[in-house]
Amino acid sequence: MFTFMSGALRRRLIIQGLRVNPVKKWFSNNLCDSDTIFALSSGHGRCGVAVVRVSGPASALALRSLAGLTHSRTVPRTAVLRNITDPRSQELLDKGLVLWFPGPHSFTGEDSVEFHIHGGSAVIRGVLQALGSLPGVRPAEAGEFTRRAFYAGKLGLTEVEGLGDLIHAETEAQRRQALRQMAGELGQLYSNWSQRLTRCLAHVEAFIDFSEDELIEDGVLNQVDSSVSQLQKELERHLRDGRRGERLRGGVQVVIAGATNAGKSSLLNMLCQRPVAIVSPVAGTTRDVVETALDIGGFPVLLSDTAGLRDTPDIVEREGVRRARERVEQADLTLVVVDSTHLPRDLLGVPSFLMGQLRTVLHSAEAQEAALRGCLLVLNKSDLLAGQQVERIQKVLSQTEGLPTACLLSCQTGDGLDDFLVVFQKQVKTLCGDPLSGDPSLTQARHRAHLQNCVQALAQYHHYRDLDLALAAEGLRLALTNLGRITGKVGAEEILDIIFRDFCIGK
Numbered sequence: 348m349f350t351f352m353s354g355a356l357r358r359r360l361i362i363q364g365l366r367v368n369p370v371k372k373w374f375s376n377n378l379c380d381s382d383t384i385f386a387l388s389s390g391h392g393r394c395g396v397a398v399v400r401v402s403g404p405a406s407a408l409a410l411r412s413l414a415g416l417t418h419s420r421t422v423p424r425t426a427v428l429r430n431i432t433d434p435r436s437q438e439l440l441d442k443g444l445v446l447w448f449p450g451p452h453s454f455t456g457e458d459s460v461e462f463h464i465h466g467g468s469a470v471i472r473g474v475l476q477a478l479g480s481l482p483g484v485r486p487a488e489a490g491e492f493t494r495r496a497f498y499a500g501k502l503g504l505t506e507v508e509g510l511g512d513l514i515h516a517e518t519e520a521q522r523r524q525a526l527r528q529m530a531g532e533l534g535q536l537y538s539n540w541s542q543r544l545t546r547c548l549a550h551v552e553a554f555i556d557f558s559e560d561e562l563i564e565d566g567v568l569n570q571v572d573s574s575v576s577q578l579q580k581e582l583e584r585h586l587r588d589g590r591r592g593e594r595l596r597g598g599v600q601v602v603i604a605g606a607t608n609a610g611k612s613s614l615l616n617m618l619c620q621r622p623v624a625i626v627s628p629v630a631g632t633t634r635d636v637v638e639t640a641l642d643i644g645g646f647p648v649l650l651s652d653t654a655g656l657r658d659t660p661d662i663v664e665r666e667g668v669r670r671a672r673e674r675v676e677q678a679d680l681t682l683v684v685v686d687s688t689h690l691p692r693d694l695l696g697v698p699s700f701l702m703g704q705l706r707t708v709l710h711s712a713e714a715q716e717a718a719l720r721g722c723l724l725v726l727n728k729s730d731l732l733a734g735q736q737v738e739r740i741q742k743v744l745s746q747t748e749g750l751p752t753a754c755l756l757s758c759q760t761g762d763g764l765d766d767f768l769v770v771f772q773k774q775v776k777t778l779c780g781d782p783l784s785g786d787p788s789l790t791q792a793r794h795r796a797h798l799q800n801c802v803q804a805l806a807q808y809h810h811y812r813d814l815d816l817a818l819a820a821e822g823l824r825l826a827l828t829n830l831g832r833i834t835g836k837v838g839a840e841e842i843l844d845i846i847f848r849d850f851c852i853g854k
């Protein structure tokens with residue numbers, strides 16, 4: 348469309364900082380990239396095989412010194428079984444597999460070597476010390492391999508984060524989400540938005556520069572308007588995801604709450620299958636928040652048991668109750684536990700009794716609809732009910748509207764546990780969403796903040812569009828900067844520092 352744009356305008360865009368990459372400056376200020384680095388890349392502790400990774404210009408030297416291989420005569424990316432010796436003493440350290448990855452076709456983009464050795468601590472120490480004795484070779488800092496890969500353009504920031512998440516993934520669903528992000532789907536989504544925005548900005552700039560000379564077709568700005576509105580819609584939809592991706596990454600916060608002695612700690616112990624919390628007939632046993640991580644059908648859950656809610660003169664218990672309330676406020680899902688032997692004998696009174704319990708736990712006069720959706724009722728101690736009572740209660744509940752799903756169970760006998768788990772899993776799954784379907788999810792608060800700024804900046808465009816086109820363009824530029832911060836195209840030093848700091852050595 349604007350073939351004339353290539354000259355002056357493009358230069359201006361570059362001067363205004365759109366293509367300048369501050370990452371480079373930051374990198375050279377902070378770490379010396381001419382060093383060759385090494386680290387144990389497999390886990391610590393005794394194991395069958397350990398992987399030691401080397402990256403940087405002296406990798407060929409490491410290959411020759413420890414494995415007696417000349418890089419030019421070694422087949423790239425192919426394992427060879429070699430004696431591994433200490434170059435200082437020529438002492439045999441181990442016999443293992445050696446792989447040569449000449450740059451740029453390596454993870455970091457630099458020359459790299461991998462030593463797959465036996466996992467004993469003396470073997471590992473010997474090889475690491477031998478590498479450290481070579482000139483220009485030093486131990487890697489946390490996350491340095493990934494940092495180099497990022498710098499070499501092998502990974503975008505969202506992919507780096509995906510890789511970090513993959514390393515830390517503990518459940519199936521977390522692994523799926525992380526793999527998807529690492530493969531670049533989230534990065535692609537954001538890059539696509541960036542490209543569209545860049546185009547919009549270029550058109551507005553062109554309009555500013557050339558419309559007076561009538562070199563520009565009418566309707567260009569209208570086109571930009573509709574592209575920006577469309578982008579806004581997509582961004583807002585992406586943001587309106589109910590925090591599913593972030594929840595799946597960090598774990599669903601599930602809080603067990605209710606009156607004292609309802610059996611909250613018993614429920615926690617039953618779900619974890621170990622005695623995490625103290626159970627006793629003494630009301631007010633639990634005071635601290637007791638937290639454990641669980642895998643519920645492939646989804647991560649952080650389950651917290653809390654102090655029983657009651658008024659008490661005991662200051663320690665009162666603090667426990669305060670903490671319990673705080674947790675309930677922050678919870679994604681609250682399991683409200685009720686001692687079912689306390690249900691009114693007249694079953695018609697059951698719904699209003701339960702509503703009263705919910706109000707106490709959720710701490711609002713109206714147990715609001717939204718709060719109720721994040722709730723499950725657990726009617727515990729069903730073993731103490733007379734035979735037909737269970738069915739009668741279930742019947743009343745099935746005919747009542749406006750209450751959250753209720754499950755009758757016994758933490759003593761395990762009756763009703765399977766049905767409860769089905770309901771529980773379903774709720775957790777809804778809260779996390781399916782990591783494989785639809786657009787990839789937003790996984791980090793960092794992305795959310797930048798995207799929100801981006802939406803605001805787009806609003807700035809609309810606001811100034813008819814008042815001052817230069818300010819409107821500034822809105823687009825700001826939006827673009829924020830998208831760039833997510834993918835690392837516009838590097839802010841602090842962001843990079845945080846991301847790489849969270850990595851382990853050797854990754």
Ligand SMILES: Nc1nc2c(ncn2[C@@H]2O[C@H](COP(=O)(O)OP(=O)(O)OP(=O)(O)O)[C@@H](O)[C@H]2O)c(=O)[nH]1
Binds near residue numbers: 629727728
């Ligand atoms: N019969 C029966 N007893 C139960 C059941 N669940 C818990 N109990 C008993 O109820 C008492 C209280 O159980 P806890 O799990 O300590 O109750 P809690 O809600 O954690 O109590 P606080 O921490 O004091 O608020 C204990 O004596 C448990 O053995 C159940 O399903 N059936």
Ligand SMILES: [K+]
Binds near residue numbers: 607608627628629632
């Ligand atoms: K108790």
Ligand SMILES: [Mg+2]
Binds near residue numbers: 613633
């Ligand atoms: Mg307890």
